[in-house]
Amino acid sequence: MNVKRGVVRRRVVKAVAGACLHHSKEKGLVVVVREQRRLVAPVHYRSALKVLPTPVVAVCALDSGTGEPHGMLVGSFRALSSSPPLVSFNVGRSSRTWARVSSAGRLGVSVLASDQRMVSRSFESRGDDKFRWVRWHVSGTGVPRLDGAVSWMDVDIRRVLGVGDHLMVIAAPVALAEGAGVPLVARSGGLFAYRARTPGAAVSVGTGGFLDHGLADGGG
Numbered sequence: 372m373n374v375k376r377g378v379v380r381r382r383v384v385k386a387v388a389g390a391c392l393h394h395s396k397e398k399g400l401v402v403v404v405r406e407q408r409r410l411v412a413p414v415h416y417r418s419a420l421k422v423l424p425t426p427v428v429a430v431c432a433l434d435s436g437t438g439e440p441h442g443m444l445v446g447s448f449r450a451l452s453s454s455p456p457l458v459s460f461n462v463g464r465s466s467r468t469w470a471r472v473s474s475a476g477r478l479g480v481s482v483l484a485s486d487q488r489m490v491s492r493s494f495e496s497r498g499d500d501k502f503r504w505v506r507w508h509v510s511g512t513g514v515p516r517l518d519g520a521v522s523w524m525d526v527d528i529r530r531v532l533g534v535g536d537h538l539m540v541i542a543a544p545v546a547l548a549e550g551a552g553v554p555l556v557a558r559s560g561g562l563f564a565y566r567a568r569t570p571g572a573a574v575s576v577g578t579g580g581f582l583d584h585g586l587a588d589g590g591g
Contacts, residue, residue: 427483427491427555430460431507431515432475440502440515441471444494446557448480456544458526461537469538473528478542479514480524484552487519491555512546523548 431442447461458480462469472478483491494501506518512525526542533539 424556427487427557428460429481429483429490429494429517429520430472431479431481431517432472432477433509433513433515434471435475440507441468442494442501442515443468443472444491448482451541457529457541458524458544459539459541461534461539464533464536464538473531473540475514477512477514477525477527477545479510479516480526481517481520482522482524483517483555484519484521484550485555486552487517487555490517490519510546510548516548519550519552521550521552521554523550 425446426448428445428448429442430445430448431440433440443462443466445460445462447459449459451457451459490505493503493505502515507515508518510516510523510525514525516523516525523546524544525546526544528540528542530541531538532541
């Protein structure tokens with residue numbers, strides 16, 4: 372490095388595959404340390420994350436050609452930005468259902484209620500008749516909404532980003548509605564009812580104050 376008039380000229384250091392670079396500043400110098408990157412085994416990764424409770428959300432759309440509904444479950448739905456309002460969720464790159472749903476551009480998001488485990492099981496199936504035993508209606512913006520959900524959101528797709536083996540979908544809400552009941556959440560392969568913790572109430576070990584284990588019965 373050359374120092375001239377108090378300016379430290381830094382070389383551009385290129386990261387090599389299998390290594391990561393850490394930079395620290397000390398007395399005007401940049402110290403570069405190379406570390407071996409340690410990859411986490413997928414089985415350990417999934418085991419560590421399955422304990423996190425996630426909402427059970429159905430994402431649906433109408434086929435632009437036939438008018439038939441298509442839908443899928445996502446466990447990664449979340450708020451992304453409040454100004455402007457944006458939400459996001461992830462889908463597998465190889466999902467055939469997503470190819471059908473995304474072509475509509477506008478999607479109907481239904482947050483399932485705790486008594487909709489059978490709806491969840493219907494949407495987990497790989498067949499084309501996911502709506503056969505599910506009651507639904509078309510919203511004012513033209514997307515499917517599942518009856519009995521705790522909330523609904525009609526969204527327009529803004530961007531789709533490739534992230535690893537998934538696609539990250541960013542969407543903007545165009546209509547909102549609230550229902551009744553408590554949401555259904557998934558955790559460790561089971562389905563549970565979200566239970567808000569009462570201030571000062573005792574919480575049994577393992578429940579975290581929001582999981583009703585009386586409803587646990589596995590996914591399907």
